[in-house]
Amino acid sequence: MTMMVSRRGFFGGMALGGAGMLLPRAAFAWKADGAALYPATDDFIKGFVDRRELAGTLAAIGRGQAALDVFGAGTQAMDSAKPVDGDTIWRLYSMTKPVTGMAAMLLIEEGRMALDQPIADFLPAFANMTVQNTPDGSITDVRPAKGPITVRQLLTHSAGLGYNIIQKGPIRDAYNAAGILGGQVSRLPIPGFPQSSSAPSLAVFADRLAKLPLVYEPGTRWSYSVGLDLMGRVIEVVSGQPFDTFLKARFFDPLGMTSTGFQVAAADVGRLSTNYAPFGGALLPIDPATSSIYLDKPPIPYGGGGLVSTARDYDRFLAMLLGEGAIDGVRILKPETARLAMSNLLSDTVDRKGSFVEGEGFGAGGRVSLASSPTGEGVYGWGGAAGTIAFVDRKRGYRVGGYTQYMPSEALPFQRDFGKAFYKDIFSQALHTDGAP
Incomplete structure (x- = not known):
């Protein structure tokens, strides 16, 4: 099972008491x-x-x-x-x-994409995005985005995308349901967190993400996001390689x-x-x-x-x-x-x-x-x-x-x-x- 754990509130819902082993003092310390x-x-x-x-x-x-x-x-x-x-x-x-950021910059250097180019040029599903009227609120109360998502915005967490380790409410739940995760943690179930399974490929990850509203207007706010994960898909399309x-x-x-x-x-x-x-x-x-x-x-x-x-x-x-x-x-x-x-x-x-x-x-x-x-x-x-x-x-x-x-x-x-x-x-x-x- 793949799970992404929030950096905040990790222990919410945990009822593990004092179980577990303590470390031995100063175990095997070494210097160079x-x-x-x-x-x-x-x-x-x-x-x-x-x-x-x-x-x-x-x-x-x-x-x-x-x-x-x-x-x-x-x-x-x-x-x-x-x-x-x-x-x-x-x-x-x-x-x-x-690492992903530098990989994108290499393709920019080679002229295969541009820093301020809309990602819809490579991923057409992102051409007509919507934005939540209330960040982390309803995912049906939305408006058309005022501008396109660009390569620069993906690299800098300013595309308006969300993150299941950051967002709350319906948009977080929608990310989890769609398998739009940010990584994997354990085979073990962790109490207090949804048992979400990742999207099966970067292509599916991107397609599912494009169907969900943005949390913020592109280019307006720094918000930690799945932007670099989506960049992985952009790199695949632009480079022609996994x-x-x-x-x-x-x-x-x-x-x-x-x-x-x-x-x-x-x-x-x-x-x-x-x-x-x-x-x-x-x-x-x-x-x-x-x-x-x-x-x-x-x-x-x-x-x-x-x-x-x-x-x-x-x-x-x-x-x-x-x-x-x-x-x-x-x-x-x-x-x-x-x-x-x-x-x-x-x-x-x-x-x-x-x-x-x-x-x-x-x-x-x-x-x-x-x-x-x-x-x-x-x-x-x-x-x-x-x-x-x-x-x-x-x-x-x-x-x-x-x-x-x-x-x-x-x-x-x-x-x-x-x-x-x-x-x-x-x-x-x-x-x-x-x-x-």
């Missing part, structure tokens, strides 16, 4: 050179294992195109003796979105990302982490590695939340971004394309109040920092529903990843505060060298 370079980050990630809050945590940090520093604590599962490392496989969930085949041929193979994909091979199950739900001081395994839903081929390759990868693999993607489209002599994107993709693609007229990106910009599938941001300009990246986070800081020349597995990501402050710990380290380093951070 990076731990000495980034002590605040090391203390931060190790603390979750020391406090028995997570099974394993990992940081992967590189500067420029230099070798990656990987350091962490704990194990792949609380019943495992195998330490997490750079080759542990993690569920990326929404860290898939930047979406997963396109990613493998144009990104994963050239970058040497041999452990990245939408499914975990049986031979690699020994490297797969277990996903947990923290509850009442215990960690409840919601997707054990040995019986993970990721061992099966998914019904569709979710461009918004379907990939699994390792810290080393995803760092290859980040290094390509930091190299403005190239790494180790392999060019994926032109420099101008990479820079555009990691720039703010949202116009000032797009309402961001109360959203995940209030006060920030958004590029091709990832958040973009602005001059007014705490870090200043130059940061691009995104996090995943199971606690992972990754970004590049182009101004300072860093590529950064934080990895663990728990849902929802708000249940613990790992994802929220990982970046703060990292910047504490580099600002401290800058002060000690009398340089500006």
Whole structure:
């Protein structure tokens, strides 16, 4: 069974009491050179294992195109003796979105579609969309959309589309009934959540989505959505290849990302982490590695939340971004394309109040920092529903990843505060060298 779990209210309807196993204290903590370079980050990630809050945590940090520093604590599962490392496989969930965004930008670079082109040119079913008169209200009280959905809007969550992990009421129920999900979580039923089955293909996913009203007028509001999943279908039509085949041929193979994909091979199950739900001081395994839903081929390759990868693999993607489209002599994107993709693609007229990106910009599938941001300009990246986070800081020349597995990501402050710990380290380093951070 495929299910998508809300980042908010995950435990609504759960009545599990204190069941589950507690972690052993500081299980199998280990360090590498990076731990000495980034002590605040090391203390931060190790603390979750020391406090028995997570099974394993990992940081992967590189500067420029230099070798990656990987350091962490704990194990792949609380019943495992195998330490997490750079080759542990993690569920990326929404860290898939930047990959899909860059795939779309590659097709734009090749002139096969344009940033402000209506997607109805490729998917005619989206030519005459309707919009809810009341967001999250009735799905029959609608009006014609004032403008078309564009490629830019899909990339930046400004197309007016919904998300079953965000919306409420009839539109959420309609998404669930149509199998318009954002990913998969477990074979196990999770109390309090609908038992929805995914649409059987990206083509069907898109056709069903086109029949439902938009939540907002296209181009008016930033609203987290299935836009990057729909982009997967656009990429299929424009490229003439299945979406997963396109990613493998144009990104994963050239970058040497041999452990990245939408499914975990049986031979690699020994490297797969277990996903947990923290509850009442215990960690409840919601997707054990040995019986993970990721061992099966998914019904569709979710461009918004379907990939699994390792810290080393995803760092290859980040290094390509930091190299403005190239790494180790392999060019994926032109420099101008990479820079555009990691720039703010949202116009000032797009309402961001109360959203995940209030006060920030958004590029091709990832958040973009602005001059007014705490870090200043130059940061691009995104996090995943199971606690992972990754970004590049182009101004300072860093590529950064934080990895663990728990849902929802708000249940613990790992994802929220990982970046703060990292910047504490580099600002401290800058002060000690009398340089500006």
